[in-house]
Amino acid sequence: MCGIVGYVGDSGSTLDVLLGGLSNLEYRGYDSAGVAVGGETLRVEKRAGELETLEAAVGSADRRRFEGPVGLGHTRWSTHGPPTDENAHPHTDEDGRVAVVHNGIVENYRDLRDELEAEGVAFTSETDTEVVPHLIARELRGEADPEAAVRAATERLEGSYALAVVIEGIDALFAARQDSPLVLGVGEGESFVASDVPAFLDHTRDVVYLDDGEFVRLDPGGWTVTDAEGRQVEKPVHTVEWEAEETGKSGYDHYTLKEIHEQPRSLRQCLSGRLDELGGRVTVEELDGIDAPASVQFVACGTSYHAALYGAQLLRDRGTPATAHYAHEYATAPAPIADGDLVIGVTQSGETADTLSALREAAGRGAETLVLTNVVGSTAARECDHAVYIRAGPEIGVAATKTFTSQLVGLNLLAARLAGGDRQRDLVDALRRVPDDVQAVLDESGAASVVEAFADSEAFFFLGRGLGYPVALEGALKFKEITYEHAEGFAAGELKHGPLALVTGETPVFAVVTGDGEAARKTIGNVKEVEARDAPVVVVTDGAAEAGRYADHVLEIPETDPRLAPLLANVQLQLVAYHRAARLDRSIDKPRHLAKSVTVE
Structure with a gap:
């Protein structure tokens, strides 16, 4: 550490x-x-x-x-x-x-x-x-x-x-x-x-x-x-x-803000050479020769665990059984491993002690291992059977920002390459556009004014379903890390099973609502539940489900492939956390009690 x-x-x-x-x-x-x-x-x-x-x-x-x-x-x-x-x-x-x-x-x-x-x-x-x-x-x-x-x-x-x-x-x-x-x-x-x-x-x-x-x-x-x-x-x-x-601030007030704004570039680096636009295919050289796994187990901690939840859902949606595990739990109580299983560690540094222990446990039980990491030559990259790099560049702010979005893009590449399927062209087109889509969010975000509307609030809820759920968890974590205020992320459907008791007129609720499918409609139902308890609501949305009609504030994202919409929503939530922390004059780059690379178990 x-x-x-x-x-x-x-x-x-x-x-x-x-x-x-x-x-x-x-x-x-x-x-x-x-x-x-x-x-x-x-x-x-x-x-x-x-x-x-x-x-x-x-x-x-x-x-x-x-x-x-x-x-x-x-x-x-x-x-x-x-x-x-x-x-x-x-x-x-x-x-x-x-x-x-x-x-x-x-x-x-x-x-x-x-x-x-x-x-x-x-x-x-x-x-x-x-x-x-x-x-x-x-x-x-x-x-x-x-x-x-x-x-x-x-x-x-x-x-x-x-x-x-x-x-x-x-x-x-x-x-x-x-x-x-x-x-x-x-x-x-x-x-x-x-x-x-x-x-x-x-x-x-x-x-x-x-x-x-x-x-x-x-x-x-x-x-x-x-x-x-x-x-x-x-x-x-x-x-x-x-x-x-x-590794400098380049004129920004904080490394964290600089790294949020670097995301279009870091995503281009992650995608470079990995999209066959003519053929409409994803190509990941590091995965050449790897067989399609029977099932996948992800191990990770913190922000990387939220990325792992997202990656597991991507694979399940493509028909590959996949689960996400906290690395510190997996290391002492590993999931059963069968022939053909792949264990994937997600770790920005490649040095996270809990994740290394989990990967070593899996390898010792005969599993094939892969790491998704940012650091070439890291311990995980050297020890695993395969390594895929997210190429985000150095991240100095303790709270992960650009590495998380690069992990989400990297996981889309992994899912497309490992699980295959016939939905590659739409994904390739959306991945090609995603750096520009992120830039549009950065240029047009109203997060700073939304934060001002809740100046006196002391607790914040974040809701999401499906691929939006890990982003809700990450939005709450980012908020906690750099504002020091109480924030919780929930699967939207779980709100009525207990947490709704905490909702008041002083509890802003941020809801990730993308697309116009069943998940979006049900999340709007949850929004109505909190509105009925007088909670102010902010929806982060592409507008497809007209969720803004039920919200006090709207943070818009461009329309894109459903798999990438949560990534764009995450950028809005990063800006919410940053502007709230700046308003409170927190130590944004160096949050109390935290450090970047957790190398102790």
């Missing part, structure tokens, strides 16, 4: 590189931040709060204290202990000779802490991480060389970790990975280690993806990767296609 950056290179720029990297990683956690710069001496500075608090602390200090050829930094999402100066990373040993940053959870930290305290070690934090520098220091006192000391310490750890370590007097950085993401950046005369590529994208786009159990040494002469037994591992260098400018 946390953000790690490490650097070996020009001693005059180490601090600036670390602070810049942390700024690009704040979406991974922002409870506290810290840096350590090493060389002949080791200097550490860390503070509770967002990165600007740390920047002020090092800015007011003598910056010559932070000159050195090697350093590491950390921005934290709290797991063990609240966000305080003492619990912030880096953590050090008692003599201040070893500094460590960590992402993940050391499951046996209590036993290790008891062991170290019995030897007289005094701890200064409540974190699980602090056992690591003390273990390393103990090995160093036993005259182990630095690399051997770090290896010996990591061998004692149980759980998940991405670790980076600097040691006083050593112009090198050591790092290790187990069930938590870690990548190398390879530059000219400098090397980087980080939990995600944006940390060093300002300096290099050449990346090495590390695997579990691998150990890294960075020094001024370059980098070396070895396995658990110390054998050197040859690793390929990949070039990331993102440009550094893509």
Whole structure:
């Protein structure tokens, strides 16, 4: 969950590189931040709060204290202990000779802490991480060389970790990975280690993806990767296609708003080369050679779970049995798997711990696995039998926006390719138009004025049926994430089975009503039910069912294929959440208690 950056290179720029990297990683956690710069001496500075608090602390200090050829930094999402100066990373040993940053959870930290305290070690934090520098220091006192000391310490750890370590007097950085993401950046005369590529994208786009159990040494002469037994591992260098400018705000007030407005471009990228418009077919090169599955099980969490619900419905509509499961439940209670079943993980980062566990469980039971992800070289992409990329580009805002719409488009491609059928031409035509349709929503949305009409409301309901149901859930989630106000999403037909008791004249209801079929007519019936209880109603609609006649406010979307109408409705709901959060002056890009890539279970 946390953000790690490490650097070996020009001693005059180490601090600036670390602070810049942390700024690009704040979406991974922002409870506290810290840096350590090493060389002949080791200097550490860390503070509770967002990165600007740390920047002020090092800015007011003598910056010559932070000159050195090697350093590491950390921005934290709290797991063990609240966000305080003492619990912030880096953590050090008692003599201040070893500094460590960590992402993940050391499951046996209590036993290790008891062991170290019995030897007289005094701890200064409540974190699980602090056992690591003390273990390393103990090995160093036993005259182990630095690399051997770090290896010996990591061998004692149980759980998940991405670790980076600097040691006083050593112009090198050591790092290790187990069930938590870690990548190398390879530059000219400098090397980087980080939990995600944006940390060093300002300096290099050449990346090495590390695997579990691998150990890294960075020094001024370059980098070396070895396995658990110390054998050197040859690793390929990949070039990331993102440009550094893509991780900036480009003049928008928030990354979230920028990424909402980037959706026409991200959808074009997702579709590029995947539509045979002349033949009216979907072509997905990554799926060449895969057989049509007997049934499909989706595993995912959060926003990606809503996409999985949508994908399962798409496949069922085409005649393929499909179910969606919360990954954290599937990992401990998996669904039965039969010959010919396909398990699909949906994960933006490809590093979501629960989803990885579910995919590994499925693979261990003999299932074929596929991941729909945004990140080339991610753990899920490397471990699954197949990987399909949504190509949304970097998403910095913690609340997923453009990655969700790209997932929905990617799932339409998957369903068309896996389930086949004779409805491809209409879908291909609609997919070709969908970037322009999204642009029309962005250009013409009245979401900002709708939000103003409900300035005094404190609870919001979102309703949908069929493919509109996952979008209602996502609309409520987005609203909760960035406004901090109460919002719930419901299958429209469920409203009368209990939740209607909560509806009042102060409870705005957003209803997704697209097309003019039975689902639309029944959803209009549910709209009338809440209207009878004096609830104000907003319909998000293409106008086909004339649902606007029954609403206080209408958010319009262009007419399109029924499978893609919910995607356009989702864009309107994204704008509703954004404008409400902006009106309340919330921390939109960095919602409290949340982080972008959830790498702990």
